Amino acid sequence: MLDSGPILHRDRGMVALAHALAPSPSPAALVDLERWPIADLDTPTARAVVATARRALETTGLCLLPGFLTKPARRAMAAEVEARVGHAHPRDAWFGLGTGYRGANASADGRSSRYAMRALACDRLDPTGPLRALFGWDGLTDLVSALVGERLYPSVDPLASLSVTILGAGDEHGWHYDENDFVVSLLLQDADDGGHFELVPGSRDRTDARAVEDRALAGEAGGLVRPTVGAGTLSLLRGRRSLHHVSPVERGRRLIALFSYDRRPGMVFSDGVRSGAFGRVA
Ligand SMILES: O=C(O)CCC(=O)C(=O)O
Numbered sequence: 454m455l456d457s458g459p460i461l462h463r464d465r466g467m468v469a470l471a472h473a474l475a476p477s478p479s480p481a482a483l484v485d486l487e488r489w490p491i492a493d494l495d496t497p498t499a500r501a502v503v504a505t506a507r508r509a510l511e512t513t514g515l516c517l518l519p520g521f522l523t524k525p526a527r528r529a530m531a532a533e534v535e536a537r538v539g540h541a542h543p544r545d546a547w548f549g550l551g552t553g554y555r556g557a558n559a560s561a562d563g564r565s566s567r568y569a570m571r572a573l574a575c576d577r578l579d580p581t582g583p584l585r586a587l588f589g590w591d592g593l594t595d596l597v598s599a600l601v602g603e604r605l606y607p608s609v610d611p612l613a614s615l616s617v618t619i620l621g622a623g624d625e626h627g628w629h630y631d632e633n634d635f636v637v638s639l640l641l642q643d644a645d646d647g648g649h650f651e652l653v654p655g656s657r658d659r660t661d662a663r664a665v666e667d668r669a670l671a672g673e674a675g676g677l678v679r680p681t682v683g684a685g686t687l688s689l690l691r692g693r694r695s696l697h698h699v700s701p702v703e704r705g706r707r708l709i710a711l712f713s714y715d716r717r718p719g720m721v722f723s724d725g726v727r728s729g730a731f732g733r734v735a
Contacts, residue, residue, distance in 0.1 A: 479586065480492065480586075480587065480590045480592050480593070482523065482525075482526065483522060483523060483526040483583055483586065483587050483590075484521060484522065484523065484526070484587075484592075484593075485520055485521065485522065485523045485685075488520050488521075489502060489518055489520075489521055490502070491503075491592065491596050492592055494595055494596065494599055503596070503599045503600060506518065506600050506689075507599075507600055507602065510600060510601075510689055510691065513654055514652075514654055514655065514690065514691040514692070514694060514695045515652065515654075515680060515688065515689070515690050515691070515695075516600065516688070516689050517680060517681075517682060517686050517687070517688050518686060518687040518688075519681075519682075519683055519685070519686045520683070520685050520686070521639065521685060521686060521687035522639065522685040522687075524685070526583055526587075527641060527642075527684055527685040529582075529583050530582075530583050530584050530587075530639075530641045530710070531641040531642040531684075531708055533578065533579055533582050533583065533584060534573060534578075534584075534617050534619065534641060534642075534708050534710075535642075535706075535708075537573055537577050537578070538571065538573070538619060538706075540573060540577040541571035541572055541573040541577070541617070541619050542571060542572050542573075542574070542730070542731045542732040542733075543570075543571045544568060544569070544570065544571075544572070544729075544730075544732075545557070545567070545568070545569040546567075546568055547559035547565045547566065547567055547568070547627070548565060548566065548568055548627055548629065549562065549564050549565040550564050550565070550566075550628065550629070550630075550666060550670070550696075551564075552564070552565075563667065563670065563671070564666075564667075564670060565627070565670075566625075566627030566628045566629075566670060566698065567625055567627050568625075568626060568627045569620075569623065569624040569625055570618050570619060570620050570624050570625075570626055571618075571619040571620075571621070571624075572616055572617070572618055572619070572730045572731055573616060573617040573618075573619060574611075574612035574613065574616055574730075574731045575610070575611060575612055575613065575614050575615045575616060576611050576612055578615065578617075584615060584617075584710055585615065587639075588607060588614070588615045588712055589607075593712070594606070594607055594714070597637055597689070597712070597714055598714075600689055601634075601635055601689070601714075603716060604716070605714040605715065605716060606714060606715055606716070606717065606718040606719070606720065607712070607713070607714055608713035608714060608715055608720045608721065608722070609718075609719055609720065609721060610713065610720070610721040610722045610727075611721075611735070612722075612727050612730075612731050612733075612734075612735075613713060613721075613722045613726060613727055613730060613731070614712075614713050614721075615710065615711070615712055615713070616710070616711050616730065616731075617641070617708055617709065617710050617711070618708075618709050618711060619706060619707070619708055620644065620648055620699060620702045620706065620707040621702060621706050622702050622703060622704055622705070622706075623701065623702065624701065624702050625648075625698070625699060625700060625701040625702065626698055626699035627698055628666075628669055628670055628696055628697070628698040629692075629696070629697070629698065630657060630692060630693055630694070630695075630696060630697075631690070631692030631693050632693070633692070633693075634691065634693065635689055635690060635691050635692070636688075636689070636690045636692055636711065637687070637688070637689055637711070637712040637713075637714065638687075638688045638690070638709050638710060638711050638712070639685075639686070639687050639688075639709065639710040639712070640682055640683070640684050640685065640686050640688070640707075640708075640709050641684065641685075641708040641709065641710055642684055642705075642706060642707060642708040643682075643683065643684045643705075643707060644702040644703070644704065644705040644706065644707040645703075645704040645705030646702070646703035646704040646705065647700055647701050647702045647703035647704065648699055648700060648701070648702035648703075648705075648707040649679050649699065649700045650679070650680065650682050650697065650698075650699050651677050651678065651679045651697065651698060651699075651700060652677070652678055652680075652690075652692075652695045652696065652697035652698075653665055653666075653669055653676050653677055653678070653695060653696045653697070654678060654695050655694055655695055656669070656676070656694070656695055656696040657693070657694045657695070657696070658694055665696075666696055669696055669698075
């Protein structure tokens with residue numbers, strides 16, 4: 454979770470500089486454009502893809518583009534992250550639903566869950582590598598904008614614009630609602646066992662929201678959806694209204710890249726967000 458918190462906007466000159474320094478992308482080698490022909494969003498095929506995905510997003514709060522990455526691109530991205538796991542910031546803490554940080558062990562209150570994960574910041578990724586190339590590709594920004602239905606701009610935050618959440622054996626991403634309007638993610642590698650993304654669609658707007666949330670936190674399956682999210686899937690989640698989590702990883706390592714966008718160019722996150730996620734502000 455990279456909840457936006459207070460965000461700041463750099464001036465347009467900085468944005469132009471960030472774009473000028475971005476590596477030249479080769480999206481055709483990264484995205485499976487045969488399966489997802491989205492390089493030109495004005496074609497009838499691309500329009501149909503976007504319309505279907507938007508319908509899913511509107512009705513369920515989630516849209517999935519399985520096999521978005523080519524296999525070589527997914528493998529290269531996962532290998533890049535695996536080689537840099539040692540640079541990722543670990544955290545292991547409990548957060549309460551609606552109450553935030555609860556300390557090292559707050560399970561007894563029944564409304565908290567555990568966040569045990571590592572976060573790899575953008576500045577630890579290869580500036581010329583495939584992850585940063587994909588994030589820097591205008592085609593991805595255009596696609597995300599079309600899916601969300603608003604003109605969006607990639608964040609230029611040096612740490613949090615693009616990051617990777619790493620869950621190893623025993624790690625989990627506790628139950629939460631997002632503060633952001635939407636989260637764009639790309640599953641680079643699935644765990645061998647466990648590490649399932651699960652959500653309770655529309656939980657926040659139900660009249661029995663509290664009971665539904667309590668059941669999910671108690672580990673009861675009723676009302677839970679576990680979408681099939683395979684490695685290489687691009688996801689958009691509107692997570693403000695739907696409680697969600699990633700269950701504990703039992704074996705292997707789950708790697709998921711998170712891409713941040715905003716309605717205004719030049720968005721950077723607050724120091725608080727950066728230090729919470731990465732243990733540093735620069
Ligand atoms: O890792 C995932 O699939 C979900 C990520 C998530 O819930 C978040 O970043 O808020």
